[in-house]
Amino acid sequence: MKPTTFRHALRESGRNLVRHPVITLASMTTIALMLLLVGVFVAFTMNALTIAQKAGQQAPVQVWSDYAASDATVAGVETALQKDAGVLSYVKKSPAQNLEDFRKQLGGRSGVLDGFDESLLSWSFTVHLKDPAEGQAFVDRISGVPGVRKVDLSLPVMDFLESLMRWVYAGSAVGIAMLGVVALFIISNMVRVAVYSRAEEISIMKYVGATNLYIRVPFIVEGAVVGAFGAITAWGILYGAYSSLLESLALPATSTFLALLPLSSVSLAVLAVDLVFGLLVGSIGSVLSVRRHVRV
Amino acid sequence: MIEFRGVGMTYPSGIEALKEIGFVVDPGEFLFVIGRSGSGKSTLVKLLTCEERPNRGNVLIDGYDISRIERRYVPYLRRNIGMIFQDFRLIETKSVYENVAFAMEIVGAPGKLIRRRVPIVLSTVGLKDKSDMRPSELSGGEQQRVAIARAMVNNPMLILADEPTGNLDPGNSESIMALLDSINQRGTTVIVCTHDSSVVDKMRRRVIELEAGRIVRDDRRSGYGTAPELPGETPAEQPEEPPFEEMAEEAERRAAQEKVDA
Known part of the structure; x- marks a missing residue:
C-alpha cells in the first residue's frame, strides 16, 4: 500500500x-x-x-525461646527472624510480659500466679508470615535456630x-x-x-x-x-x-x-x-x- | 482490446448463463449489449469485472487473460474499468465531491491532483455547483452523472455501464447516453448493457444481442431490432493525456448554449 x-x-x-x-x-x-x-x-x-x-498473614506463629535463655541467645533468635524472608512482622515479649498476659487471661483468678517465678517462662515471638502456605517451611527453618525451644503453628487455620x-x-x-x-x-x-x-x-x-x-x-x-x-x-x-x-x-x-x-x-x-x-x-x-x- | 474466447459460464445452481460466446471489442469502440432478462448480460459484466470466473474459455483484456487472474490483483484490474450501475451505487454519507474523490484516493493519487481534477470532472458532467450536496439531494439523472464522474475520474480504458438508464426518465436517459458518447469520442471504450431500445435505436452503434446465453446478433451499426450490418468506422485512438479540461470546456459551452436557447 x-x-x-x-x-x-x-x-x-x-x-x-x-x-x-x-x-x-x-x-x-x-x-x-x-x-x-x-x-x-x-x-x-x-x-x-x-x-x-x-x-492469611493474621494467623500468628508462636516461637518460644529456651527457658532462662541468655540475652545473646534471644538476640540470635531475633536476628534469625529479621533475616527470614517469609516473616512479615513479629512481636517480641519478655518473660515478665508473658506473665502479665497470663494474668490478664485469667482475669479474677490471676491470684494463682502470685509469687510465680517469671524466670520459669521464656521469651516469646509472635510472628506473622507473608504467606500462610509457607507456615510449615518456616517452622522447619526456625526450629533449627539455636535457642528456639518450641514453635506453635495452627496448621488447620493455616491450611484453611x-x-x-x-x-x-x-x-x-x-x-x-x-x-x-x-x-x-x-x-x-x-x-x-x-x-x-x-x-x-x-x-x-x-x-x-x-x-x-x-x-x-x-x-x-x-x-x-x-x-x-x-x-x-x-x-x-x-x-x-x-x-x-x-x-x-x-x-x-x-x-x-x-x-x-x-x-x-x-x-x-x-x-x-x-x-x-x-x-x-x-x-x-x-x-x-x-x-x-x-x-x- | 477486449476479447471473449469461447466463454461459457454455469452457476453452481446449474443455470448456464453463457454458452461459448466469442467476440472482440476494439479500443475506443462503443458497444451495446442487449437482450431480455436472463439472457446473460449481467453475467458478461461480472466476467469483465472478475466478480465471477468463466467455467470455459478465456476473457482477455489487451492480451492478458483476466479469467485466470489472482484474486489479489482484481482491484488493480477494476481501477482500469469505470463501473456505472442502474442503481447509481453512490455512498450516501459522502458528498458529490467525496464520492468522486475517493475513487482517486483508492489508487493513491496525491491530494493536490485530486483537488485539481475532481472539480474539472464534475464540470464535465455539469455538477460542479453541486459538489457539496449529498446523493439523496440529487435527482436520478444527477446521481447517475456523479456515478459517471466517479467512473471516469481515473481515466480508465473501459467504461462498463450496466443498465445506466434503467431508473431514469427518457430525458435524463438521453443526456446520460450523450455523456457516455462524448467520453467515447475521446477514445475510451464504452460497453453498455441495456434493454432500453430507444437509446440503442437513436445512437446506432455496434450491437451484440444475447439470447439464452448465446450471441444471436453482432451488428456494427444497428438499432435494438434486427438491422442490416453497415461497415463500421475506425474507432478513435485513445489519447495519452486525460482530456478532462477539454470535456469540461465543451460541457460549459453546451450549458451556455442551452441557456441562450431557453
Missing part, C-alpha cells in the same frame, strides 16, 4: 467515525458497559485477593487460609475469563452490526478498485478508537464510583486486612486491562467482521 493510500485510508477512518454518529455512539456505549463490568470484576478481584492474603486464597485465585480467574468471553461476544456483535450497516459501502469500494487492505485499515483504526474511548469511559465511571465508595464506607485504615485497596493502585490496573481489552477486541472484531463483506 502506498503511503498516500494509507494516509487516505486513515483519514477515511476519522471521517467515518463522524459520519456514522449513531453507530459509533452505540458501539462505544456497548463497549464501555462491558468494560465497566470487566473493570468492576478486576477491582473486586484485586481487593478480594488482597484481603485473603492479609487474612491457604485453601481460601487458592479458591479466590481460581474463582477470580474463572470469573474474569467468563466475563471476558461474554464481553468479547457482545462487543464483537456490536462491531459486526457497525460493519454490516456499511456493507453496501464496502461493496461499492470493491467495485471501484479498493484493495481488501484499503477497506480494512479504516475499520481497524475505527475499532481501536471506539474500543479505546469505550475503555476510557468505563474507567472514568469506575474511578468515580470507587472513590465515592472509599469515602462513603470510611473503612478501616489500610493497615488492617479489611481495608480496600487505594484508588491509585486499582484505577491503574483497571485502566490497563480495559484499554488492552478495548483496543484488541475493537480492532480485531472489526477485522474479522469486515472479512465477511470484502468478497465481491
Whole structure:
C-alpha cells in the first residue's frame, strides 16, 4: 500500500467515525458497559485477593525461646527472624510480659500466679508470615535456630487460609475469563452490526478498485478508537464510583486486612486491562467482521 | 482490446448463463449489449469485472487473460474499468465531491491532483455547483452523472455501464447516453448493457444481442431490432493525456448554449 493510500485510508477512518454518529455512539456505549463490568470484576478481584492474603498473614506463629535463655541467645533468635524472608512482622515479649498476659487471661483468678517465678517462662515471638502456605517451611527453618525451644503453628487455620486464597485465585480467574468471553461476544456483535450497516459501502469500494487492505485499515483504526474511548469511559465511571465508595464506607485504615485497596493502585490496573481489552477486541472484531463483506 | 474466447459460464445452481460466446471489442469502440432478462448480460459484466470466473474459455483484456487472474490483483484490474450501475451505487454519507474523490484516493493519487481534477470532472458532467450536496439531494439523472464522474475520474480504458438508464426518465436517459458518447469520442471504450431500445435505436452503434446465453446478433451499426450490418468506422485512438479540461470546456459551452436557447 502506498503511503498516500494509507494516509487516505486513515483519514477515511476519522471521517467515518463522524459520519456514522449513531453507530459509533452505540458501539462505544456497548463497549464501555462491558468494560465497566470487566473493570468492576478486576477491582473486586484485586481487593478480594488482597484481603485473603492479609487474612492469611493474621494467623500468628508462636516461637518460644529456651527457658532462662541468655540475652545473646534471644538476640540470635531475633536476628534469625529479621533475616527470614517469609516473616512479615513479629512481636517480641519478655518473660515478665508473658506473665502479665497470663494474668490478664485469667482475669479474677490471676491470684494463682502470685509469687510465680517469671524466670520459669521464656521469651516469646509472635510472628506473622507473608504467606500462610509457607507456615510449615518456616517452622522447619526456625526450629533449627539455636535457642528456639518450641514453635506453635495452627496448621488447620493455616491450611484453611491457604485453601481460601487458592479458591479466590481460581474463582477470580474463572470469573474474569467468563466475563471476558461474554464481553468479547457482545462487543464483537456490536462491531459486526457497525460493519454490516456499511456493507453496501464496502461493496461499492470493491467495485471501484479498493484493495481488501484499503477497506480494512479504516475499520481497524475505527475499532481501536471506539474500543479505546469505550475503555476510557468505563474507567472514568469506575474511578468515580470507587472513590465515592472509599469515602462513603470510611473503612478501616489500610493497615488492617479489611481495608480496600487505594484508588491509585486499582484505577491503574483497571485502566490497563480495559484499554488492552478495548483496543484488541475493537480492532480485531472489526477485522474479522469486515472479512465477511470484502468478497465481491 | 477486449476479447471473449469461447466463454461459457454455469452457476453452481446449474443455470448456464453463457454458452461459448466469442467476440472482440476494439479500443475506443462503443458497444451495446442487449437482450431480455436472463439472457446473460449481467453475467458478461461480472466476467469483465472478475466478480465471477468463466467455467470455459478465456476473457482477455489487451492480451492478458483476466479469467485466470489472482484474486489479489482484481482491484488493480477494476481501477482500469469505470463501473456505472442502474442503481447509481453512490455512498450516501459522502458528498458529490467525496464520492468522486475517493475513487482517486483508492489508487493513491496525491491530494493536490485530486483537488485539481475532481472539480474539472464534475464540470464535465455539469455538477460542479453541486459538489457539496449529498446523493439523496440529487435527482436520478444527477446521481447517475456523479456515478459517471466517479467512473471516469481515473481515466480508465473501459467504461462498463450496466443498465445506466434503467431508473431514469427518457430525458435524463438521453443526456446520460450523450455523456457516455462524448467520453467515447475521446477514445475510451464504452460497453453498455441495456434493454432500453430507444437509446440503442437513436445512437446506432455496434450491437451484440444475447439470447439464452448465446450471441444471436453482432451488428456494427444497428438499432435494438434486427438491422442490416453497415461497415463500421475506425474507432478513435485513445489519447495519452486525460482530456478532462477539454470535456469540461465543451460541457460549459453546451450549458451556455442551452441557456441562450431557453
